[in-house]
Amino acid sequence: MDMMPYPSTVESAVSASDPGVADLETMSLEDLETLADAAREIALCNRVLAKTGDNVVGEILRGAGPFYEWRHYPANDVYDSEYHSQYYYHAHPPEERVDGEHGHFHTFMRPLGMPPGVVPAPLPDLQVDEDGNGALSHLIGISMDKAGRPIRLFTTNRWVTGETWYQAEDVIRMLDGFAVDHARPSWPANRWLTALLRLYKPQIVDLLRQRDVTIARHAASHPGVNVFEDRGLEVTSEVRIDLEERLASVEAAARRARRRDRKAQALG
Numbered sequence: 001m002d003m004m005p006y007p008s009t010v011e012s013a014v015s016a017s018d019p020g021v022a023d024l025e026t027m028s029l030e031d032l033e034t035l036a037d038a039a040r041e042i043a044l045c046n047r048v049l050a051k052t053g054d055n056v057v058g059e060i061l062r063g064a065g066p067f068y069e070w071r072h073y074p075a076n077d078v079y080d081s082e083y084h085s086q087y088y089y090h091a092h093p094p095e096e097r098v099d100g101e102h103g104h105f106h107t108f109m110r111p112l113g114m115p116p117g118v119v120p121a122p123l124p125d126l127q128v129d130e131d132g133n134g135a136l137s138h139l140i141g142i143s144m145d146k147a148g149r150p151i152r153l154f155t156t157n158r159w160v161t162g163e164t165w166y167q168a169e170d171v172i173r174m175l176d177g178f179a180v181d182h183a184r185p186s187w188p189a190n191r192w193l194t195a196l197l198r199l200y201k202p203q204i205v206d207l208l209r210q211r212d213v214t215i216a217r218h219a220a221s222h223p224g225v226n227v228f229e230d231r232g233l234e235v236t237s238e239v240r241i242d243l244e245e246r247l248a249s250v251e252a253a254a255r256r257a258r259r260r261d262r263k264a265q266a267l268g
Helices: 020-024 029-050 056-061 168-177 187-199 201-221 243-267
Strands: 073-080 085-090 101-109 137-145 150-156 235-240
Touching: 020 243, 029 056, 029 187, 029 243, 056 073, 056 085, 056 187, 101 150, 101 168, 101 187, 137 168, 137 187, 137 201, 150 201, 168 201, 187 201, 187 243, 201 235
Parallel strands: none
Antiparallel strands: 073 085, 085 101, 101 137, 137 150, 150 235
């Protein structure tokens, strides 16, 4: 999955707005509790790392020596052989980074971790998965600032990571299965990243659907071009995020939902 340098000019992606508090108010108590569990996990990881002046990006880069653009960190990526989830961190040259970005995570699911019935999109250039676990799907990219805080979620065109293409609804089905549950390169970083995909699942779902809209629009306006290999289309959807605000909003919404649930039970 070695990535090629991005062009300096690309077609604009679909930009989303963070659903924020309004969408939280419409969620079921069960869904809010899932988000609240993820919020607490992230807060725990942040607290433990902060006690020693660390953050998740520093954990991934620890002991790696000089930080080189385009190189995957850690080398050979992080792969959980139980859940078949994978990720790496890297950075583009400064002139190609979004405002405030240091680098970003790319997260993936491999076929052995995908739900039953999920298959690649039937594209003309679909490659045969010889070993049965090579046709991986990109889930979401996570931009990080220099302080190790997440600032943006984004999806990409196929060529960017060399993934196999799956329809958005199938990728959405993969999200709950993403987990990295081992100690290397960093137990808190692995737990943090796993929880972040839970915390922002509603936004990721929207971004994946917008990704397919962007692809369809680009294909319609560029007849005769293989849209999935078009270097003129890189980022297909994105949204800026504020983790501290999200943590607080989720906890507050969960508390309100619990009160409503208790009141409803009391009224019987």
